[in-house]
Amino acid sequence: MSGTFRHPVLPHGLRKPEGIGTAFRRQMRVVGALTLRELGTRFGRDNLGYLWLFLEPAMLGGAIGLLHHIAQQGLPGGLNPLEFWVIGYIPFYMLRGIINRAPVAIQANQSLLYHRHITLLDILISRSLLEGAAVLGALVVFLALFGLVFGHWPADPFKMLAGMVLMFLFSHGVAVLIAAGAVYTEIFERVVHLVTYLTLPITGAFFMVFWLPYEAQQAALWVPTVHMFELIRDGHFGKAVPTQYDIGYVVGWIAALNLLGMAALRHARRDLVL
């Protein structure tokens, strides 16, 4: 059999098998420490430092929203173009950010694996959390701006948050699978930017399902991210526009991606050569 490790996880002083509560708390502590370190390595302590984490998505989202606002394209349903583009772009920024950074995640953090109780999953979770928190921060600021400037506050903030959380879990699941695959081949690193770029039109970031003819709607609803963008828009625009989504379908995707991803990661860890 391939290596039974009676104590694969062994922080100082610990020798007995532990309960799931202890294990969970320790994992949270490790993820917390990793997130802090990731902040340090990505943004350093100079200039604006950590602020960039939030400024990057804010600037991109704002610029794209503003361009479309200036172009004054009318949107079906009479939606405010600035709001529509920002609300679409920011979750997409998270999806793309988490996935694009996945192929180098393990390679860039190999030195962490010298500490036996840090797992690949810990590394990926901390990276995703950082990206997710930054994007969520940027979104909150934009929503506050829209509220103050246009007097339009989210119809149901809970739905928006739920949409963002689902988008986060989905992105993380894809990232885990890609990171595991990147242990075996460089292909992911080569194509991931291309694929996230090419799939942009079908993710649902910049169209609404009700704009499409019926057949196209049915096709679009196969794409899991379409449901999440619809949920986020439902949370923001409320009854102003019709939205379609199936949360169960999305949860199914998330569960499958994450479970497969974790299994792949476990396999990859054994084959990883540092």
Add this chain to the structure above:
Amino acid sequence: MIRLNGIHKSYKTHLGTRAVLRGIDATFQLGEKIGILGRNGAGKTTLLRLIAGVEYPNSGSIERRMTVSWPLGFAGAMHYSISGADNARFIARIYEKPIEETVGFVEDFAELGEYYRLPVRTYSSGMIMRLGFALSLAVDFECYLVDEVIAVGDTRFGERCRKALADRQARSTLLLVSHIPDTVRAFCTSAAVLNDGRLTRYDDLDEAIAVYQAA
């Protein structure tokens, strides 16, 4: 105690699969100071990595009944884009050590001066080695895995490392891999020879060195 049962490890290369370790069985007890002698390419570093849990064997099992350090060498275990002090903070967090005390201890032991507040990538290899060793002493492991670096580093620091390990005599185990018999003689009380993917223990240091030199 650390017990290795039937450890096999091979690597895939462009020339096909290359077996490095071909069935290693060994037990290391608390307090032992063991030198593992092997020629370049014998698999010394690989063995240390497996014991540390950095890499995994293809088959066999490793049982760890004491806390085991990461392999102390020129690389690994620390992050190069953050400072030595930040590395100490990070180590303290993940190993549940008091943060300020750890930062202070590492600063005193590693003797990096102002470099302690600069990114590790600006360090010389000797400084990196000192930082790594200081970090591992701060965690206070029961077993230290050392990849012949102490002997290669400057002698004054080597002497301090040896003293630090000697102070822990009874409660710390040392596994040192080296291709130089004198290094093993300086740090260890018994030895093993790694040759052709297998490990042979000798209770007598001189016997081990004689076998190693004859091979």
